[in-house]
Amino acid sequence: MITVRISDDSAAVACGADAVAAAFAAAGCTVDRVSSWGMHWLEPLVEIAGNGFGPATMADVAAILDGSSDKAIGPIADHPWIASQHRLSFARAGKTRPLSLDDFSAHGGWQGLVRARSMPPAEVVAEVLASGLRGRGGAGFPAGIKWRTVLEAPGPVKYIVCNADEGDSGTFADRMLMEGDPFQLLEGMAIAAHAVNASRGYIYVRSEYPRAIAKLNAAIALAAERLAPFQVEVRVGAGAYVCGEETSLLNSIEGKRGEVRAKPPLPALQGLFGCPTVVNNVLTLAAVPHVISDGGAALYASLGVDRSRGTMPIQLAGNVRHGGLYETAFGITLNELVNDIGGGTASGRPVKAVQVGGPLGAYVHPSQFHLPFDYEAFAGADALIGHGGITVFDDRVDMSAMARFAFAFCTAESCGKCTPCRIGSTRGAELIDRLCAGDPDQTDAVAALPQMHNARKTTRSRAEELQLLEDLCETMQFGSLCALGGFTPYPVRSALKHWPEDFG
Secondary structure, three states: OOEEEEEOOHHHHHOOHHHHHHHHHHOOOEEEEEOOOOEHHHOOOEEEOOEEEOOOOHHHHHHHHHOOOOOEEEEHHHOHHHHOOOOOOOOOOOOOOOOOHHHHHHOOOOHHHHHHOOOOHHHHHHHHHHHOOEOOOOOOOEHHHHHHHHHHOOOOOOEEEEEEOOOOOOOOHHHHHHHHOHHHHHHHHHHHHHHHOOOEEEEEEOOOOHHHHHHHHHHHHHOHHHHOOOEEEEEEOOOOHHHHOHHHHHHHHOOOOOOOOOOOOOOOOOOHHHOOEEEEEHHHHHHHHHHHOOOHHHHHHHOEEOOEEOEEEEEEEEOOOOOEEEEEEOOOEHHHHHHHHOOOOOOOOOEEEEEEOOOOOOEEOHHHOOOEOOHHHHHHOOOOOOOOEEEEEEOOOOHHHHHHHHHHHHHHHOOOOOHHHHOHHHHHHHHHHHHHOOOOOOHHHHHOOOOOOOOOOOOOOHHHHHHHHHHHHHHHHHHOOOHHHHHOHHHHHHHHHHOHHHOO
C-alpha cells in the first residue's frame, strides 16, 4: 500500500490539503498528516517515498499515483529551496507527525532536556550565553542575560512565559512551529524552567490560531510525564496586537486589561503575578534544545555574523513568487532572500519595497538590498529585523498610503495608556492626509479625502508640515511606553525618505 504524506498545517489546509488527503485515502492509500516543509507556494504538497508533487488538487490524484503527473518536483530534500537552508529550529519540518512522540524522539527530541537536567542551572544559563542566542521576537535581547537575571532573582516562585501572540503581518513561523513541532517548544520551555528554577509556564497564543491552540493542548497532555515536574498551560489572547508586548501579555494572563506596564521593574524581576519571569518568543525557546544538545552552543555560536549568531527562520510573504519559510544563518542579504530565493514578485513586476519586521518595520528600498540579515546592520540602516517577516511590494504600491496605514494601525491597536501613541498616531494620519492633498491651505482638497473627516485648516507650508511630521515621529519614538508607538515612525520615515514622490 502506498503511503502518502500531506501537511495538516493551516496554510496547506487553506489551500485544500484536507480534500486532497481524503481523495488519496479514497484511492486506497495510507495518508499521514505531517508538518509543513514551508514551501507554501507548492501547497498542498504531496510526498510519496520522498518525492514531492505540488500544488496538488483532487484532480491530480490519479496522475500522481500512476506516475504521469506534471506536478512532480523530484526529491523534496534535494529541492533548492530546502537544500540551501541551514535548518535547526525547523529541522523536523515536513518529516514528522506533529503529535507523535515516537517521531519526535526518533528525530532527536528530548536530547537537550536530558542533558540540561544533568547540569546545574547556572551551567545551562552559561551555555545559552555562550551560544549568542538572542530573542527572536523583535528586540534581539540576549536570552542568556534574561535567564541569568531570573535565576539570580530572589523568590520561591518563578515562571516561564512563551509569547506566541504572533500578530505581525507576513509572519507565520510561530504558528508553523506550534502546529508542526509542538514538543520542541515544550522542550525548550522545560529547559528554561530548569535553568531558572521555575516550576510553571504559560503559552500565550493569539485566538486567531485555533489549530495551534489545539495542537499545543494535545501535546501538553501527551508529554506531561516527560515534562514533569514542570507544568505548562495555554492561555488564549483576545485579539489585541499590543498584547504581543511582554508586559501587556503578562497583564492579560493575569486577567487584567491588556495594557503596557511602565518599566522598571523588569519582568525578569517582577513579572507574572509579581514574580521573576522569563518571557521569550516561540522561536527563541524552540532554538534552546539545539543550543543545549551536545556541542550545540559551539555550533550555534559558529553560525551567523558579528553579534547575530545562529539561524533565523525568515518568512517570505506578500507579492512574492516563492512564499514560505526559509531558515538560514544570519548574514544572508536581502537581495538573495527576495530575488534569488523568493523569485521576485508574484506579479512579475519590479520590486518597489520590502517591509521587514512586521507592520512597524521600515520599508527597505531595492538600493539597500545589499544589507545582510543582521541586527546591527539593520539598526545602522534605521530598520528592524523584528520577527523575521519580509513582505514584498511591487511598483504599484503607494508608499504614502503605507505610511498612513502605519499611523492608522497604531491608532487602532494602541492600549491608550500613553499620549504619544494614543494621540500621536491620530495626528500623524492627519499630517499624511494634508501632505498628500497638496497645498495645505486648500481645505476643499483636504475635505475631499475619504480617509479624513476632521481635517483642520492650516497655514503651514509643506516644509513646515514635514518638520512637524519629523517632530511627531521623534516624540513617538522616544516618548512611547512600548514598541507599538516607539516603532511606528520606522515605516513612516523610511517611506518618506525613499519615495518622497508618493507624498503629493
